[in-house]
Amino acid sequence: MEEKKAFIFGSRWGIDSEPYWEKNIEKKIVFVDVYRDIPEGSYIILKDKSNFIKLGISKNCMKKALISELKIFDDADDAKKYNIDYDEVVMYLEIDKWLEPVNLELIKKLISDSYYRIKNISQIQNYENKKLFNEFLKVNNLEELDLTSSNNHENDLLNKCQELLESNYNLILTGAPGTGKTYLAKQIAAKMIFGEDKNIDKMNDDEKAKFEYQYKFVQFHPSYDYTDFVEGIRPVKEGNSYGFERKDGTFKEFCIKALKNYKPIISENDIKGFCEYIGKYIQENGSFPIQNISEKENKSPITKIEFNDEGVRIEAGTPGTGDNGFSTKTYKDILKYYENYINNYINLKDKKMEIFISSVGVKEGEHTYMHGFLHAMYEYFNNKPFVFVIDEINRGDINKILGELFYAIDLGYRGEKGKVETQYQNLVESGDVFEKGFYIPENVYIIGTMNDIDRSVESMDFAIRRRFAWQEVKPEDTADEILKNVKINNAASVLNGFNKMIADKDALGEMYQIGASYFLKLNNYINDDKVNDQESIKEAYQKLWDNHLKGLIHEYVRGKKSGEEIFDKIKNKYFDLTGINCKENNEDTAE
Numbered sequence: 001m002e003e004k005k006a007f008i009f010g011s012r013w014g015i016d017s018e019p020y021w022e023k024n025i026e027k028k029i030v031f032v033d034v035y036r037d038i039p040e041g042s043y044i045i046l047k048d049k050s051n052f053i054k055l056g057i058s059k060n061c062m063k064k065a066l067i068s069e070l071k072i073f074d075d076a077d078d079a080k081k082y083n084i085d086y087d088e089v090v091m092y093l094e095i096d097k098w099l100e101p102v103n104l105e106l107i108k109k110l111i112s113d114s115y116y117r118i119k120n121i122s123q124i125q126n127y128e129n130k131k132l133f134n135e136f137l138k139v140n141n142l143e144e145l146d147l148t149s150s151n152n153h154e155n156d157l158l159n160k161c162q163e164l165l166e167s168n169y170n171l172i173l174t175g176a177p178g179t180g181k182t183y184l185a186k187q188i189a190a191k192m193i194f195g196e197d198k199n200i201d202k203m204n205d206d207e208k209a210k211f212e213y214q215y216k217f218v219q220f221h222p223s224y225d226y227t228d229f230v231e232g233i234r235p236v237k238e239g240n241s242y243g244f245e246r247k248d249g250t251f252k253e254f255c256i257k258a259l260k261n262y263k264p265i266i267s268e269n270d271i272k273g274f275c276e277y278i279g280k281y282i283q284e285n286g287s288f289p290i291q292n293i294s295e296k297e298n299k300s301p302i303t304k305i306e307f308n309d310e311g312v313r314i315e316a317g318t319p320g321t322g323d324n325g326f327s328t329k330t331y332k333d334i335l336k337y338y339e340n341y342i343n344n345y346i347n348l349k350d351k352k353m354e355i356f357i358s359s360v361g362v363k364e365g366e367h368t369y370m371h372g373f374l375h376a377m378y379e380y381f382n383n384k385p386f387v388f389v390i391d392e393i394n395r396g397d398i399n400k401i402l403g404e405l406f407y408a409i410d411l412g413y414r415g416e417k418g419k420v421e422t423q424y425q426n427l428v429e430s431g432d433v434f435e436k437g438f439y440i441p442e443n444v445y446i447i448g449t450m451n452d453i454d455r456s457v458e459s460m461d462f463a464i465r466r467r468f469a470w471q472e473v474k475p476e477d478t479a480d481e482i483l484k485n486v487k488i489n490n491a492a493s494v495l496n497g498f499n500k501m502i503a504d505k506d507a508l509g510e511m512y513q514i515g516a517s518y519f520l521k522l523n524n525y526i527n528d529d530k531v532n533d534q535e536s537i538k539e540a541y542q543k544l545w546d547n548h549l550k551g552l553i554h555e556y557v558r559g560k561k562s563g564e565e566i567f568d569k570i571k572n573k574y575f576d577l578t579g580i581n582c583k584e585n586n587e588d589t590a591e
Contacts, residue, residue, distance in 0.1 A: 007038060007058075011048040019048050028056075028095045038093055056095035157477045158197070161188045165445050168469040169411050172393065172448040175473035177552075178515025180482050181449040182391050184473060188447060189215050189387035216254045217389045220396030226403045230438070231424050246427040251388060251405075252438065258386035259433055259441045266338065266381060268331040274380055275307040290316065290372030300324070300369060316369045326366035326373070337361060341374045386444050393448030394460055402464075408440050410467050415442045453511055475499055475513050482516035487531045488540065491519045494577045501573035507566050512556050518548055534579070541578035549574065 009030045011019045030044060042058040165171045165188060173181040190198040193214045194207070203211060218229075226232065227249060234247040248256065263270075281288045287301035302325070304315040311331055317324035329337075337360050344359040357363070362370045402409065408418040419437035422428075428435050448468065475495065483492050499513040525543040530536035553570055557563035575581070 007042055008045045008047050011046050030093050030095060044093070044095055059094040059096035155197070157471075157473070158184070158187055158191060161471055162191050164469040164471055165192065165447065169414060169444070170409060170446045170448075170468040172450060172468045172470050173473050174450050174452045174470060176453070176475060176511065176513045176515050177451050178517035179473045179475055180478040180515060180517060181473050182389075184478065185389045185391070185447045185449055186215075186217075189389060189445075192385045192387050192445060213257075214384060214386045215389070216250065216387075217391065218250055219391040220393055220398070220401065222396065224396040224401060226401055226423070229401045230403060230405060231422060233424070246424050252434070254386065254388055255438075255441055255444055256433055258384075258444045261384040261386070262441050262443045263381045266335070266377075268335070270381070271312065271331055271334055271377070272307060274377055275305055275312055277380065278302060278305050278376075288376070290369075290376050300372060302369075302373070314369060314373060316372070325369045326362070329370075337370060338374055338377060341371075342378060384443060386441075388444060388446050390446065390448045392450060394450040394452075398460060398464055405438075405440070406464070408438070409446070414440055414444075474510075475515050479516040482520055486520055486522055487526055487528065488522050488537055489531075491522055492516075494541070494574075495519050497577045498570075498574050501570055504569075507569055508556055514549070514552065518552075519544070521548055538578060538580055541574075542580055545571075545574060545580075 030046065038058050040058055044056045044058055161171065161173070161184070173185055175181055186200055190200050190211060193211055198207070229251045230249045231246060231252055232249065233244045236243055236245050278288045282302065282305065287303045289301045300317045302314050302316045306313045311328045312334060313328040314325040340360045357367050360367070360370065360374070399406065404420045404422060407413060408420050410418070416439055419439040422438050425437065479492055479495060495516055502508050502513050503510040522540050522544055525540035526536055553567055557567045560566065
């Protein structure tokens with residue numbers, strides 16, 4: 001069974017129309033957007049204007065079912081009362097285990113205008129207050145949802161990082177130790193690869209295979225060098241003899257794989273192949289989903305495609321609404337549209353209709369469907385982003401590791417225009433994709449992570465820094481996600497108060513705050529049967545201080561003026577927050 005989600009369904013076909021939710025409940029079904037994925041076991045809530053009517057659990061999603069076959073309405077006239085075409089092809093969802101009552105006050109608190117839109121279906125996905133939602137489920141005798149990565153603050157950070165990476169191709173996550181930068185980098189990579197938020201701990205086998213193919217993780221360290229990263233001479237054994245040959249490094253191997261999955265230039269035969277793919281998809285699924293001009297998924301799917309030596313024609317739109325789409329376009333025209341689309345339009349943030357029409361060159365009325373067709377074509381040929389994560393990027397000598405890639409890594413020189421001859425270029429074999437020079441393909445994205453205050457690592461010069469976008473990961477950005485499984489209830493509030501003390505102008509400053517991963521270690525020092533015992537909790541906090549925090553704070557204040565005084569302030573605040581007796585710990589001093 002897939003991960004549970006929560007959805008709210010409307011109960012009218014229009015604001016002033018007659019409600020149909022009673023029929024929904026009677027037949028234990030609800031109507032679904034034509035191509036909306038509702039996982040089995042999801043929670044379903046019906047909304048009738050300001051009232052939340054019922055809540056149930058999704059059992060089965062049926063596609064391409066005629067309303068007449070559902071026998072929801074007595075006849076066509078009955079269906080017309082709700083502005084429904086009697087022969088319209090829809091999906092419906094079977095509901096099991098209907099429960100009542102719905103706690104109206106809780107659901108009203110949960111739903112806010114920031115993410116609930118008045119439509120016939122809306123997924124609850126930005127859980128700004130996930131505890132409130134699970135309280136709602138508990139009141140209604142339902143199992144709590146696993147809301148991994150559902151914290152609104154963290155979702156905002158994830159979305160921002162994705163935008164930065166898409167715009168700059170190179171991103172560094174920096175911040176205090178223990179803030180989960182490495183885990184966040186992996187989340188960003190998953191969102192880039194799958195095009196949506198993906199729980200990296202709950203991937204199925206197919207998803208894992210796709211992710212591992214398009215993702216690579218390395219960690220820099222003082223011994224890591226150019227031969228590990230780009231290429232170098234390595235010993236080889238042939239029979240009983242030994243020799244040396246040029247070997248690709250980790251990053252170059254990754255770029256070769258990415259290049260094989262990147263096709264910036266297409267031909268007429270490529271378009272025909274794409275049309276064949278759409279035709280088969282329609283045969284198997286009823287229609288082919290496309291993204292329209294306003295970025296609403298599947299609003300106007302392709303229902304029919306015709307192509308021959310003359311060109312391509314599609315019919316699209318919501319089934320039953322008539323013949324829409326675009327008239328026959330020659331392959332030459334489509335190649336021209338596609339070139340304009342990927343060169344002038346694909347990267348525009350403001351996707352207004354007039355921009356698209358003037359840029360691509362299609363007439364108004366067909367532009368929505370042409371946009372969807374071109375976007376689907378782009379996805380088909382180019383939607384394989386490859387994400388390379390460099391953990392602890394400043395622990396290695398990055399100038400030495402990159403070598404001549406210092407130039408090619410720049411966003412302005414991605415692709416063949418950034419081609420460079422490597423130190424071993426004369427040894428590159430004939431037929432190698434980089435035979436005439438190495439470059440970083442345009443579908444390769446790089447994420448680095450680093451702790452910028454660590455005094456024991458290499459510093460990055462400004463020329464390298466300007467080639468990356470930078471995003472600070474603060475403790476509060478990831479605390480909820482990291483501490484969701486911590487056994488001690490007040491861990492988050494203690495961490496927050498502790499960091500406020502560290503960030504004080506008379507202490508160390510914001511950049512020295514610590515991440516929630518340190519407080520996750522509390523689980524190592526307390527048993528499940530003692531999580532409510534105050535003395536056991538104090539003991540766990542004491543061990544956290546002795547074994548993890550004390551040494552870190554010592555290192556932070558080492559060499560600073562008034563270091564001992566700062567250390568004592570931070571220590572005393574921690575003991576005050578955790579209820580530990582300070583007198584028993586007066587042996588702690590800054591060295």
